[in-house]
Amino acid sequence: MLRFRRDRARLASSIGQPLIFLLLFGAGFSPSMSNIGGGQIDFTSFFFPGILAMTVLFTAVYSAVSIVWDRQFGFLKEVQVTPASSFSVALGKVAGGTTVAVLQGVVMLILAPILGLRLNLGQIFSLFGLMLLLAAMLTSLGLLLAARQRSMEGFHMVMNFVLLPLFFLSGAFFPLQGVPVWMRLLAAIDPVTYGIDPLRWTLLQSSVPSAALQAITLHPVATNVLVMLVFGLAFLLPGVWLFSRQD
DSSP states (O other): OHHHHHOHHHHHHHHHHHHHHHHHHHHHHTGGGTTTTTTTSOHHHHHHHHHHHHHHHHHHHHTTHHHHHHHHTTHHHHHHTSSSOHHHHHHHHHHHHHHHHHHHHHHHHTTTGGGTOOOOHHHHHHHHHHHHHHHHHHHHHHHHHHTTOOOHHHHHHHHHHHHHHHHHTTTSSSOSTTSOHHHHHHHHTOTTHHHHHHHHHHHHTTTSOHHHHHHTOOSOHHHHHHHHHHHHHHHHHHHHHHHHSOO
């Protein structure tokens, strides 16, 4: 948290990038996406849960860059000879990245009333829990991808190759109903899909008609939560194992 708070450029960009996406794509695609939910859901409201997930996604996964940084400059070797186990260090990395990502998501959530989305206290707590689970899953993915990376350049190449498809195939930009079969299959194995779907349901349930919301919802919230837990463990366990291996 201290490192993140002191890095003002990173703080500004992590908030500014989702805002730019929301303003540009929200305004640009609204006229051509006016039939979402039978025309009862405007594109900006549909897109906002994707922006919320985007904030959590990029902040969570890129938090693992500190692992590559520490390895490249030798600090990780110093940590590994301390009494602290590699397991606890890896979990600390995940906990730190999760905390920062959730706080970023909470900051973006302040925009909901400005966009005309009504939220009650129960929705806010549910959204916080969903963002926490999504952030933990994605930080574990970042740990898995960064555990054996040796250079910052290689890590960023891998991140760009992985993150953009994860985001664009998750249903953040467009409903997944009616898309080609191959795209639905890719979305079905995309972990971010199961984060955006319950976020959208929870965010919009008090602001749009129930029938329209059900038309763009893929799975029940409980199913999405269960799948995120499975993905999180599938990323965390091998990520911790790879991290704990000595160079």
